[in-house]
Amino acid sequence: MEYRYLGKSGLKISEIAYGNWLTHGSQVEADAATACVRAALDHGISTFDTADVYANTAAESVLGEALKGERRESLEILTKVYWPTGPGGHNDSGLSAKHIRESIDGSLRRLQTDYVDLYQAHRFDTETPLEETMQAFADVVRSGKALYIGVSEWTAEQIREGHRLASDLGIRLISSQPQYSMIWRVIEDEVVPTCEELGLSQIVWSPIAQGILTGKYQPGQPLPEGSRAAHEEVGGSIAGRVQDDALLTAVQGLRPIADEVGLSMAQLAVAWVLQNRNVAAAIIGASRPEQVEENVAASGVTLEPQVLAQIDAVLGEHVERDAGLTEANAPKRRPS
Secondary structure, three states, X not given: OOEEEOOOOOOEEEOXXXXXXXXXXXXXXXXXXXXHXXXXXXXXXXXXXXOOOHHHHHHHHHHHHHHOOOOHHHOEXXXXXXXXXXXXXXXXXXXXXXXXXXXXXXXXXXXXXXXXXXXXXXXXXXOOOHHHHHHHHHHHHHOOOEEEEEEOOOOHHHHHHHHHHHHHHOOOEEEEOOEOEOOEOOOOOOHHHHHHHHOOEEEEEOOOHHHHHHOOOOOOOOOOOOOOOOOOOOHHHHXXXXXXXHHHHHHHOXXXXXXXXXXXXXXXXXXXXHOOOOEEEEEEOOOOHHHHHHHHOOOOXXXXXXXXXXXHHHHHHHOEOOOOHHHHOOOOOOOO
């Protein structure tokens, strides 16, 4: 496992991070989730990403139990705040001072830790003044409950303004957590250059496009039993992609490239995002320890320029690059 600095900070994180979105507390039983966390630790992963909304707080609890007894100083624990938790009351979401203060205390209790290394705004809150949000984050940092702050799926303009306010308050905004993969590159034109300028890194989610880039979804074939797309609660998030035979056919064209460089298709996809110098870590999920073992092999891999060019040629028009999609896909009002 290799480790990278997170933004212009002194914090290093493992370039493969373990995330428990859609697994812990929902798809995967606690024993299996713990086995996956143990596999991550055994293979050098020190960075664990979660959020209070995952499985309506259950994912944080499962992760806290799985990490119990580990040396806290050897871990980087990341969580997030924004989406509704609990019964979904009128103040149970967003980035208000009230919700942030209450949410960090709940997250620390479930994670069984005194602090998180990175506390992230899970989306931008259009209904709370950004000044209030950043002041609340500053209070969290000054109280010792978080060391750094980050954001997830913010536009370049939002990141710039958040960074300015954080700097004025004397706290460190050091990361952005966007979706990023071979077929979803919407951050490259605006978010990445802005973050490079301001000193933020990307911690990217869905580097294998929720399984699409593993090649397991075959054009014209039924969904594999037990796959994420076949899961009734989460399959809707990738329904369009797994029904796009042209995309699935193009993805199959990556197999010879992966074979040529001695990687599985999943490893190729994870290694690809790590070639971006602004990416500090790629978040992987797993329902079985073997998946962790496979994906960590992408750490330290260098893909030559001709390989990257081959990938671009194979995927062609199926690559999404529209920078406006970050804002278009963002919630327009605070969820309830």
